[in-house]
Amino acid sequence: MAFVQQAASAQMTPRFQSYESSPHQLPPGLYRKVEIEATTENLYQNPLASSRTRMSAPFLVYPISSTKGPKDRCRSIQLALHSVMRPVLQAQVSSSPETPSKGCRVFGKQGQEHFHHLELRSVYGYADPMPCSGVCTVAHDPALIRRGDGKYYRFATGGKISILSAPHITGPWTSVGPAIPKGSIIGLAGRTDLWIPMLKAPDVTKVGDTYYLYYSVSTFSSQNSAIGVATSKDMDTWTDLGATGISSVPVDGKNPPYNAIDGALYWDGSKFVMSFGSFWGGLFTIDMENPPVKIASGATAKSIAFKPLGGHAQEAAFIAKNGNYHYLFFSVGKCCGYDKGRPEPGDEYKIQVCRSTSATGSFVDKAGQRCTEGGGTTVLESHGWVYGPGGQGVYYDPTDGPVLYYHYVDTRVGYSDGQKRFGVNKIDFSSGWPVV
Numbered sequence: 001m002a003f004v005q006q007a008a009s010a011q012m013t014p015r016f017q018s019y020e021s022s023p024h025q026l027p028p029g030l031y032r033k034v035e036i037e038a039t040t041e042n043l044y045q046n047p048l049a050s051s052r053t054r055m056s057a058p059f060l061v062y063p064i065s066s067t068k069g070p071k072d073r074c075r076s077i078q079l080a081l082h083s084v085m086r087p088v089l090q091a092q093v094s095s096s097p098e099t100p101s102k103g104c105r106v107f108g109k110q111g112q113e114h115f116h117h118l119e120l121r122s123v124y125g126y127a128d129p130m131p132c133s134g135v136c137t138v139a140h141d142p143a144l145i146r147r148g149d150g151k152y153y154r155f156a157t158g159g160k161i162s163i164l165s166a167p168h169i170t171g172p173w174t175s176v177g178p179a180i181p182k183g184s185i186i187g188l189a190g191r192t193d194l195w196i197p198m199l200k201a202p203d204v205t206k207v208g209d210t211y212y213l214y215y216s217v218s219t220f221s222s223q224n225s226a227i228g229v230a231t232s233k234d235m236d237t238w239t240d241l242g243a244t245g246i247s248s249v250p251v252d253g254k255n256p257p258y259n260a261i262d263g264a265l266y267w268d269g270s271k272f273v274m275s276f277g278s279f280w281g282g283l284f285t286i287d288m289e290n291p292p293v294k295i296a297s298g299a300t301a302k303s304i305a306f307k308p309l310g311g312h313a314q315e316a317a318f319i320a321k322n323g324n325y326h327y328l329f330f331s332v333g334k335c336c337g338y339d340k341g342r343p344e345p346g347d348e349y350k351i352q353v354c355r356s357t358s359a360t361g362s363f364v365d366k367a368g369q370r371c372t373e374g375g376g377t378t379v380l381e382s383h384g385w386v387y388g389p390g391g392q393g394v395y396y397d398p399t400d401g402p403v404l405y406y407h408y409v410d411t412r413v414g415y416s417d418g419q420k421r422f423g424v425n426k427i428d429f430s431s432g433w434p435v436v
Contacts, residue, residue, distance in 0.1 A: 126436055130170050130425065134174055138158070143213075146395075146398070169400060186226050211233070212231055214229050215229075216260070218259075227243075227263040229242075229293050244293065261276065272287070273285050283330060284303055285304055304360065313333055326355065331351055332352055332390075334348055346381075350381035379435075379436060389408040392406040407420045
């Protein structure tokens with residue numbers, strides 16, 4: 001739950017205050033932060049004697065999930081003002097729509113002496129993750145799905161692809177065990193998780209009456225990698241089928257331009273497509289057979305995203321459709337080892353997005369920059385006690401609608417990889433771009 005940040009008390013008059021909100025004070029929904037500027041005029045018998053004080057309260061939250069346009073958004077601000085500023089201010093929102101320069105204009109009156117003029121300007125903010133109960137760690141590179149009986153399953157890097165289950169997306173989560181207890185039949189280093197977790201980056205989907213679990217076999221910072229697949233009818237036990245044909249192992253002494261990890265399956269309306277890639281040449285897609293256990297005959301990988309700077313720190317591609325667009329979500333920055341040394345602020349993991357009318361591109365960000373040329377609009381990054389969110393996916397939940405799931409570090413707990421937690425945020429696509 002987002003909350004109102006306290007303004008500097010030295011700049012505030014006693015008649016205008018900012019209060020922290022508790023969950024019951026604000027309407028339910030997604031929240032965004034807005035900047036407040038306020039002008040207070042003391043209207044005595046002679047208006048010319050009025051004093052004018054400019055003051056700034058940094059942030060106020062208001063719900064945006066049900067707004068359809070600028071005027072509705074202004075009304076939502078009014079609801080939030082009534083919730084968090086009563087009994088000090090009774091605000092009335094003008095009919096003026098939100099604009100980049102003025103925002104929503106809000107007027108309030110206290111007794112006969114004070115008149116408040118507030119201009120609210122939207123600034124970008126993020127909701128905190130939904131509550132999580134039970135085993136909320138064991139969350140690196142999560143995959144999420146709901147079984148037909150309503151039971152949720154979560155998969156994660158490590159423990160030979162760890163499985164957890166819960167009655168609700170928020171928990172309580174309990175451990176089920178490894179998906180591939182004997183290790184992968186793919187003959188590469190990392191296939192057994194003997195020393196460190198190298199069966200990693202799972203993705204799960206259902207096709208017909210069969211669940212498909214994709215996983216990666218690799219070692220850290222290695223390009224000798226491959227994507228495998230296992231199948232199940234109930235998700236409690238799995239049969240490993242081994243290699244899908246997506247591999248970055250060198251052939252004739254030469255590696256392909258990509259690293260074959262982080263596979264995620266997508267149905268584009270006519271065929272199955274696998275997105276994958278990490279560092280090196282960036283993110284790619286390749287066509288898959290139906291059923292999707294092998295790459296399609298004659299299929300070749302196509303580049304969909306590339307970060308030319310920063311060591312090409314880009315991975316965890318995941319494509320999701322909403323409306324007329326295919327959205328390519330991915331993670332950029334440093335993912336791991338924060339307890340041993342944190343990167344410069346802003347260089348830690350974060351989630352970005354590009355979109356296209358085709359599942360295989362060309363993807364562009366909100367500014368029109370091609371994803372293959374370094375483009376990417378940030379969807380979620382470090383904020384408050386949430387640090388380094390990434391390894392994400394999108395799930396259309398029957399109860400909560402579209403959600404973004406990911407792992408993150410809770411700075412109140414610790415920064416080690418083993419302390420990473422499972423995060424879920426609702427997504428609002430109403431603007432044409434995902435907002436959490």
